Amino acid sequence: MLRIQKHLIIMTALVGCFAFVGCGGGYVPSTPKPSSYAITIQQLATRLGLTVQKAGDPYYELKNANNRVLLFTYENGRVYVNGSSVCLIGAVTKSGSVTYVSELLVPQIRGHLISSYTPPVKTTPSYRTATGTVVIDPGHGGSDPGATSYSGYYEKGVNLSIARKVASYLENSGIHVIMTRNSDTFIELNERAEIANLANADLFVSIHCDSHPKSSQNGYTLYVARSASWTSKKTAAAIEQAMAQTGLASVGIRNQDFRVLVRTSCPAVLVECGYLTNPYEAGLLYDSDFQDRIARAVANGIVNSL
Numbered sequence: 001m002l003r004i005q006k007h008l009i010i011m012t013a014l015v016g017c018f019a020f021v022g023c024g025g026g027y028v029p030s031t032p033k034p035s036s037y038a039i040t041i042q043q044l045a046t047r048l049g050l051t052v053q054k055a056g057d058p059y060y061e062l063k064n065a066n067n068r069v070l071l072f073t074y075e076n077g078r079v080y081v082n083g084s085s086v087c088l089i090g091a092v093t094k095s096g097s098v099t100y101v102s103e104l105l106v107p108q109i110r111g112h113l114i115s116s117y118t119p120p121v122k123t124t125p126s127y128r129t130a131t132g133t134v135v136i137d138p139g140h141g142g143s144d145p146g147a148t149s150y151s152g153y154y155e156k157g158v159n160l161s162i163a164r165k166v167a168s169y170l171e172n173s174g175i176h177v178i179m180t181r182n183s184d185t186f187i188e189l190n191e192r193a194e195i196a197n198l199a200n201a202d203l204f205v206s207i208h209c210d211s212h213p214k215s216s217q218n219g220y221t222l223y224v225a226r227s228a229s230w231t232s233k234k235t236a237a238a239i240e241q242a243m244a245q246t247g248l249a250s251v252g253i254r255n256q257d258f259r260v261l262v263r264t265s266c267p268a269v270l271v272e273c274g275y276l277t278n279p280y281e282a283g284l285l286y287d288s289d290f291q292d293r294i295a296r297a298v299a300n301g302i303v304n305s306l
Helices: 002-019 042-046 105-110 155-172 189-198 230-246 279-286 290-306
Strands: 037-038 053-054 059-063 068-072 076-079 084-088 094-095 098-102 131-140 174-181 203-211 218-224 251-254 269-277
Touching: 037 042, 042 053, 042 059, 042 098, 042 105, 076 105, 084 105, 094 174, 105 279, 131 155, 155 174, 155 203, 155 290, 174 189, 189 203, 203 230, 203 290, 230 251, 230 269, 230 290, 269 279, 269 290, 279 290
Parallel strands: 131 174, 131 203, 203 269, 218 251
Antiparallel strands: 037 098, 053 059, 059 068, 068 076, 076 084, 094 098, 218 269
8 A cells, every 4th residue: 555655656746747847847838839820710700701799718709790600619619600510610729818720711611601791802912013924824724633632622723713813913013914724724735835935925834733642741832944044943932932921831942844844935933832632721722812812922923023
């Protein structure tokens, strides 16, 4: 019996050492750092056109004139939209008095808001004006779907959506834009490069999304040919820097002799906007607002490089 009591005393002392710093310092609670995909409850409400009505951790209520969203932020808590359970709350991080949730909740909740919902008015960012001809190439298309996302949709559609947004921003900056495709059609790789060559373009930018066997792989990547010109490298660097504002991680600038990069006479860059095989990025890349964020960054990088 005495031996058991001694063991209990030793175990209690060890637990005390794990709970307190150096067995003599103050208690230090774990405060995990929010991920790059984390947004506050207030930011979530703003993105959805809602206001925070109640904030009594772990219960939050977001409302507007037509919708009521309830968030239960404890482990395996659920999200309710207008009385119906729509999804799990997912990753929740607390930093001090601020609660962070995954940005992936935005498209998940938005799809269940009633049709009269009007998203917040977005201001168009101002770019400095530039001149020149830029060919924007939405990768894949038609019979070539590209990568399949974690959620089951195809890369070709996301590429086209982002490319159209990039083109719109560039045109607003005074740049002449040519799209290699503007619909769900198949364009052969050599033909894409030839479009730029025949137009005597100043720049060729191909828009893609990435995939990887490991679902944890994430981030955006810029590619130039191994024999790329200084202008190609400068443009890739400008786009990479602008893309940092999206919240995605950078995989960096890499060299690869993709056919559309080596067969174009003008400077050429290929942008992989993120990994469709990553659950978080697959959700973000399917969201129109996040596509717009990427497109603005790509366009900003292009304009800054011209």
